[in-house]
Amino acid sequence: MATERNFGDGGGREEESYYADEVEEKTRMRRNKFGKTMSSSMELELDSVEKIFEAKEVPPWQKQLTVRAFVVSFILGVLFTFIVMKLNLTTGIIPSLNVSAGLLGFFFVKTWTKLIQKAGMLKQPFTRQENTVIQTCVVATSGIAFSGGFGSYLFGMSDIVAKQSKEANSAQNIKDPSLGWMISFLFVVSFLGLFSVVPLRKIMVVDFKLTYPSGTATAHLINSFHTPQGAKLAKKQVRALGKFFSFSFLWGFFQWFFTAGDGCGFVNFPTFGLQAYEHKFFFDFSATYVGVGMICPYLVNISLLLGAVVSWGLMWPMINNQRGNWYPADLPPSSLSGLQGYKIFIAIAMILGDGVYNFIKVFGRTIQGLYNQFSRKDPSITTVLPVAGAGGGSGNSTSPTTLPPPLTYDEQRRTELFLKDQIPVWIAAGGYISIAVVSAVLVPHIFHQLHWYHIVVIYIIAPVLAFCNAYGTGLTDWSLASTYGKLAIFTIGAWVGASHGGVLAGLAACGVMMNIVSTASDLMQDFKTGYMTLASPRSMFISQVIGTAMGCVIGPCVFWLFYKAFDDLGQPGSEYPAPYALVYRNMSLLGVEGFSALPKNCLMLCCIFFSAAILVNGVRDLVGPRWAKFIPLPMAMAIPFYLGGYFAIDMCVGSLILFVWGKVNKEKADAFGPAVASGLICGDGIWTLPSSILALVGVKPPICMKFLKGGVNTRVDAFLRTN
Numbered sequence: 001m002a003t004e005r006n007f008g009d010g011g012g013r014e015e016e017s018y019y020a021d022e023v024e025e026k027t028r029m030r031r032n033k034f035g036k037t038m039s040s041s042m043e044l045e046l047d048s049v050e051k052i053f054e055a056k057e058v059p060p061w062q063k064q065l066t067v068r069a070f071v072v073s074f075i076l077g078v079l080f081t082f083i084v085m086k087l088n089l090t091t092g093i094i095p096s097l098n099v100s101a102g103l104l105g106f107f108f109v110k111t112w113t114k115l116i117q118k119a120g121m122l123k124q125p126f127t128r129q130e131n132t133v134i135q136t137c138v139v140a141t142s143g144i145a146f147s148g149g150f151g152s153y154l155f156g157m158s159d160i161v162a163k164q165s166k167e168a169n170s171a172q173n174i175k176d177p178s179l180g181w182m183i184s185f186l187f188v189v190s191f192l193g194l195f196s197v198v199p200l201r202k203i204m205v206v207d208f209k210l211t212y213p214s215g216t217a218t219a220h221l222i223n224s225f226h227t228p229q230g231a232k233l234a235k236k237q238v239r240a241l242g243k244f245f246s247f248s249f250l251w252g253f254f255q256w257f258f259t260a261g262d263g264c265g266f267v268n269f270p271t272f273g274l275q276a277y278e279h280k281f282f283f284d285f286s287a288t289y290v291g292v293g294m295i296c297p298y299l300v301n302i303s304l305l306l307g308a309v310v311s312w313g314l315m316w317p318m319i320n321n322q323r324g325n326w327y328p329a330d331l332p333p334s335s336l337s338g339l340q341g342y343k344i345f346i347a348i349a350m351i352l353g354d355g356v357y358n359f360i361k362v363f364g365r366t367i368q369g370l371y372n373q374f375s376r377k378d379p380s381i382t383t384v385l386p387v388a389g390a391g392g393g394s395g396n397s398t399s400p401t402t403l404p405p406p407l408t409y410d411e412q413r414r415t416e417l418f419l420k421d422q423i424p425v426w427i428a429a430g431g432y433i434s435i436a437v438v439s440a441v442l443v444p445h446i447f448h449q450l451h452w453y454h455i456v457v458i459y460i461i462a463p464v465l466a467f468c469n470a471y472g473t474g475l476t477d478w479s480l481a482s483t484y485g486k487l488a489i490f491t492i493g494a495w496v497g498a499s500h501g502g503v504l505a506g507l508a509a510c511g512v513m514m515n516i517v518s519t520a521s522d523l524m525q526d527f528k529t530g531y532m533t534l535a536s537p538r539s540m541f542i543s544q545v546i547g548t549a550m551g552c553v554i555g556p557c558v559f560w561l562f563y564k565a566f567d568d569l570g571q572p573g574s575e576y577p578a579p580y581a582l583v584y585r586n587m588s589l590l591g592v593e594g595f596s597a598l599p600k601n602c603l604m605l606c607c608i609f610f611s612a613a614i615l616v617n618g619v620r621d622l623v624g625p626r627w628a629k630f631i632p633l634p635m636a637m638a639i640p641f642y643l644g645g646y647f648a649i650d651m652c653v654g655s656l657i658l659f660v661w662g663k664v665n666k667e668k669a670d671a672f673g674p675a676v677a678s679g680l681i682c683g684d685g686i687w688t689l690p691s692s693i694l695a696l697v698g699v700k701p702p703i704c705m706k707f708l709k710g711g712v713n714t715r716v717d718a719f720l721r722t723n
Contacts, residue, residue, distance in 0.1 A: 049223050049532070050413045056127070061421050061536030064129040070546060072108045073134050076101060077141030077550055081558045083685030084142045086288065088151025089562060089569065089576040091639065091647045095295040098139055098218045100241070100678040105134035106225045107238040128226040132535040133543040135218065136526045140519075140547025141554060147518045148186055148551070150559040151578050153485065153507040156585035160570040164582055165336055165589060172449060172501035177563055181446050182556040188439040189512050190548050192459070193519030194541070195432040196466040199425045201527045201537060206415055208369075210474025215528030222533050237675040244676050248287040248683025255285065256691055258705035267575070270707050271649075277707075279312045280644020289647045291680030293654020294673055299629055300636050301651040307637030308645025316343065326600045333572075336586070341599040343642050344586050349606035350638035351583070353613030355483040361621070362472040362480055369475055414531050421536040432463070439512075447508040449501030454492055458512055465513070466520035473521040474528075481521065485514035486587060493591035502592035507584060519548065565692035579642050613638075 080097050087094045109126045116122045148154060155161060157175040175181075197204075204210050224230035259265035266285040270277035293301050319342050323329040331338035336345075440455040465484050473479050493506025523544050530540040568574035570581060595603050613634035620628040640648050654677070661669040708716065 048408070048410055050410045050534075052227060053128070053223075053534075058417060058534050059124070059127060059129060061538040063124060064127070064133055064536060064539040065542055066124065066130055066133075068109055068112060069105075069130050069134050069543075070137065072105055073137035073141065073543075073547065074550060075108075076104055076134070076138045077547065078554055078558075079682065079686055080138060080142035081145045081551070081554050082688055083288075083681055084145035085150060085555070085558050085562060086576075086685050086688050087292075088145060088580075089578045091289070091643055092151055092580045093289075093292060093296075093639065093647070093651075094146060095292045095677075095681065096214070097142060097678070097681075098135060098214065099221060099674050100682065101138040101142075102131060102135040102218060102222050102225070103234060103237055103241065103675065103678070105138065106131050106222075106234055109134065110231070128222050128533045129530075129535040129539065131222050131225065132219075132530055132533045133539055135222065136529070136540055137543040137547035137550070140522065140526075140544045141551040143518070143522060144186060144190060144548065144551025144555040145558065147190070147481065147515050148182075148555045148559075149507075149511050149514070149584075150555065152580040152584045153489075153510045153514070154182065155559075155570060155578050155581040156583075156588070157504055157507050158570070158581070161578070161581045161585050164340075164570075164572070165585055173503040175447070175504060177559070179556055179560050182559070183552060184442065185446050185511070186515070186552040186556065187549075188435065188442050189515045190519060190552055191545065192432060192435050192439070192462065193466055193516040194523050194544060194548065195428045195435065196463045196516065197470050197520045197524055198423050198428040198541065200467060200470070201423075201524065202419065204470060204474055204524055205527055205531050206418060208471075208474070210471065210528070211477075212474045212525050212528035213477040215525035216532065218525075219529045219532035222529070233671065237672060240672045241675040241679040241682070244291075244679030245683040245686075246679075248291075248680045249687050250683075251285075251287055252684050252687030252691070256687075256694075257701050258703045260701040260704040261706070264701075264704040264706050266705070268707070274707065274709055279317075280308065280640075280646055281312065281649065282646050283649050283653065284646045286647065286650045287680040287684040289650035290654040290657070291677040291684075293651030294658045294677035294680075296651060296655070298655050298659070300633060301648065301655045303632040303634075303636035304640055304648035305645060305652055306632050308640035308648050310637065311343070311346075311641040312644050315346075337599050342602055342605065344583060345590070345598055345602050345606055346609050347638045347641035348583060348587055348590070349610040350613045350634050350641070352486070353610035354617060354633075354635040354638070355480075355486060357614045357617040359480055359483050361617075362475070363468060365475050366468050366472045369471065414534060417534050418531045418537060421538040423537060423541060443508070443512065447504060449496055449505040450492070450508055454495065454505070454509065455512065458488065458492075458509060458516075462513065462516040466517045469517040470521045470524040474524065479518065479521045481514050481518035484517045485510040488513040489584070489588050490591040493588050496592075498592040503585065503588045506588035506591055510584065510588075519544075561692045561696075562688075565695040577643070579639075583642070 080101065083097065084094055106126075109130065113122055113126045149156075155177065157177075159174050159176055162174050205212075225234045255266050259267070268277075269282060269285060271283040272281055276282060316339060319326065320339055323338075327338045327341075333340060335341070436456075436459045440452045440459070443455050444450050444452055469480055469484065488509040489506040492509035493502040496502040496505040523541070526540050526544055527537060529535070530537060562576065563569055566574070566576055569576050570578045590598075598606070616631060616634050620631045620633075623631070658669060658673050658677075661673065
């Protein structure tokens, strides 16, 4: 999941919406912070990492896969799955957790090995390769919480979400969550992407030398942790993370006491007055989104706030004034034929406009990059697809004629070890075909609306799209997994048809496609990280497989806990509204029923905002990075169209904290900002576990703190006195 899944690890998901220039800025910041806060020996790392580690023996791939690594990965995987699940079910914005995974993995194993060493029982020291295995496994595990669709396509199949759309909610278009089919579905679709790009790892990493900014940044962090200076800084970062983890957890616990009823607690505090509160403008004291705001680029947070102002401050009040004209005045608030329809479909139009533009942009750069690679006239650079593992033999040696001459000592060292432990092509091809056959048989049993030939068509096309996504991610750090998923929604949904369960078929096909192309780009990011830390490709692949397998069980179980613990899960205005579930369902509805699903004048507004998203993106690219940072991101603007601006205000507070901290002490802000943010996110995220357990056992908060208008409060007091 080194694609972030998150803000910095490949954020091509519309929920995350981070553009390459923003990601690269974060990457440079993370890399440079070590040069600013450490000694001159640390500065050498940026020029020649491997000379620092020259005296350390690289363990064989089998010894990189330790029991302690996977025990730590499991614990952190559960922690981060709770965090990602909470974010999925609240706003859908998920920051990069790669730094936290690498840092906490380093801390836990380093502490364990020190204790064992003092007891004289240490048999294998902790290495950066083992640290890379942990980071890979953790993000693969928690990544399933995103690609599994628990906050989007999978939950969008449920009766809870179908009732909100009031359309296409017949039995054949509904499938309520169940642990059995969710785990089975994820197991048969989540591994195909891994096998689809394994043979291309040498092309992407060694021959094409693709950047993979997030994978590179993660590698720099892990390398720095394992120097003496880096270890000292890592300890300080962990302490900062621990302090704010504790604060965030205790703050969540404190807030729980005041949430005894609907609309109660600090999360409903009318910070700017009750009228602003009614228009979703308030600060809800969420430590999670303050932390997310500290990680996100400033432009993302400002774009979110601007989107909230444009929608809830201007558009929705204007459209609401057209009640009785554009739509019947007596419609329920959840009806798609009323104001709710404008909120959902205009947001979808912006998301699709942004997705179409970036698909064309990234796909175009992919084609151009491939053309440039294969049209080079330099005879020292191969123009033949040198598939990893091809050519027979054990793969323990590589002919120097197939490689461009290494430019540095680091490249020579890394390439030698990267090509040493090859993964044979027959394993990748056999694994893909075997899983595809099993999937083509089982998926139609899980979703009877899909037939085997629908699945076969997806699996024929998927490897090409997986390659394009992995290559495009290497160029731009931008994964288009969700865009390919939307493509499957519209094509398969229309193919099946509304009368045969096309809505559900489109959502299921989205899940199949998203899992394939997402895991493909994730694995290639991890290969890049492993290349730069001398971790074996075999250990990377195995840790990704194990992490994915853990995620296929942990993800559904964590979602099931939320599903059973919170009765209002998925309801607008609830603690966990799962906004993208309704968005994805209505995308599928639009695909099978066409524009007839839209209320009056909504199509015109959708076309305007679809075009505006494309235009704004075009202007951003036209003016260049220098001025683009002053132009908002359409994808980020679309998110609050449905939810409101409360979380955007939280995130802007996080940006403000980081900005002021940077003005006071930039070095400390750069070094400890990500750790503080991670602590805030992790503490508040893990509080959902005990709060869910309390809800399951029927323990209710004792107090309801609610804010009323003065006149309403007077009437309430009078009512209480007379009763």
